[in-house]
Amino acid sequence: MMSSARCVLALLALLLAPPAWAQGDAARGRAIVTTRQKGLCLLCHYGPFPEERFQGNLAPSLAGAGRRWDAAALRARITDSQGLNPDSIMPSYGVTDRLRDVAPAFRGKPILTEAEIEDVVAFLLTLTADE
Amino acid sequence: MARVLLNLPRSAAKGAVIEIRTLIMHPMESGFRPGMNGTILARDIITRFTCEYDGEVVFQAELSSAIAANPFISFTTVATASGTLSFTWEGDNDFRQTETRSLTVT
Amino acid sequence: MRWLLLLAALAAAGPRIAAAQPRMPPQAVAQPRSGTQDMSRELQAMQADDSANPGMLWVQEGEALFHRAEGRVQKACADCHASLTGVAARYPAWDDRSAAPMDLAGRIQHCRTEHQQATPLAREGEPLLALSAFVAGQSRGLPLAPPEDSRLAPALARGEALFRQRRGQLNLSCAQCHEDRAGLRLGSALIPEGHANGYPQYRLEWQALGSLQRRLRNCMVGVRATAPAFGAAEYVEIELYLARRGAGLAVEAPAVRP
């Protein structure tokens, strides 16, 4: 059974969903997740990335993310985590408004493009095993 | 003149081993680091440190880019006779600096 | 039901009451933890050993500058100030002439332009860092003791608000890391409580001595936010709040930090 919040989430995800042809690439997504300058994910999260010796512990493990959430839920969380929970410290990767004092080099630009977010979603969906 | 910090006793008993600790202000620019515009910054390091005791070399070290900025070097010497210890740092771009300290041996 | 309404009325009146009187200074962190405690034994040893702590090079430089006659009146700092023990522990402090809070580097600048009638030194320039290190070093071991001065209250409140303000493309505040998540790991780096008891400090990342303002700028750049120019009022306000927040911690300048 779906709670109403989940319904809203799913609707939001549908609205945010890219055209069917813009399928994400899991290998590219993995590179984004593990690159400090790009995805920044492992500064806060940890997960099954044996080559990355240093991973943060501010946020939950990414292991099993692909079992806990479907593509739409992952997309919604990455694109606008703070839209779902204003107190979240996870940046809203696809949002450029609601921010203040953004450095000129990053102004008006999302942290990840829609295509990059699709790559990350595709990769996270492969993380079905719990650690 | 680069700022230098030298730590060693002013006096020592004859035959005692004294510890000498040195710090010198220097960027030790490695020659492997890109600058703001992306081009590699030219190497600028101290390449040699020498300690002479009344004119005789008692310790010498060849430094590389792998030595940290503001180099710290610590070593020991035997207090043989009252005299002068001199410390010389030499490096790229004709860097050369000498500091002296007198040591009283009792 | 009536008590609920009363409660709501009180809550609504709350902000106005607070605005009417000078705000009480926020409490210091109950038991502030110096960043030193989060460092490896080896770095702790480097900080504690004046013959290995590279920051001492700046302290020595600052001592020389302190005794050098400067400006149109050719007076040295030392001609007026015999000892500055404990002074750095009480900064930032209120400055009457500018009617604003002033940090230690600002005070040194003020002395330089007003009393020595010399040209101001660049913020983050080596001479001002060296003088700051020499003065701050004279408070080593003494507790941070920010002044109980009601004139500082508005700036202190602004400083706290800036500390809690989310900013930048990553939309993070100082408090979200250094208050809510101190002790956890951002990547491999342990997040310290972010106290202001070691500045100016020798930061291994910089391979040089730097001020608290440089460190604040560091975090702003990190969250991809604009950073005010060195010396800006915003920095001094955050410094003011940090001094209050870390009150009681021993001054460690020049501290060594990763």
Added chain:
Amino acid sequence: MNRREFAAGALLALALRPVPGLATPEDQAAAIRAFTGGKPLREGRVELDIPPLVENGNVVPLKVTVQSPMTAANHVTAIALFNEKNPQPQVVTAQFGPRAGRAELATHMRLATSQFITAVAAMSDGSFWSTRQEVIVTLAACLES
């Protein structure tokens, strides 16, 4: 995407990680051979005190101590330090004689990344002794620029 494509992508991601032109363990071995003149290295006598885990590779304190009577007849003539994965394998080479009193050298070095550091001592009898230590370098989470 099939499993092989995925593995290839992961390898590519690994290969693309930013590792600038660093020396290799082979470079370190070659530098050590140049220092010893190809003579065999023996383990022992040398102690290398370096932190196993460092928060920042820009300044890593270390101390090398060699067991030796440091007499005219029997002393350490040189201590050299080598790394595997900095741009160059050499760190420092220090000349010693009996007037040093003790065969000790302390300095602060740089480490580009986690690696083994090798300390080698040359003795007045022509023998070479060494030890090595692994140092894990953690990465800074936030950089100033």
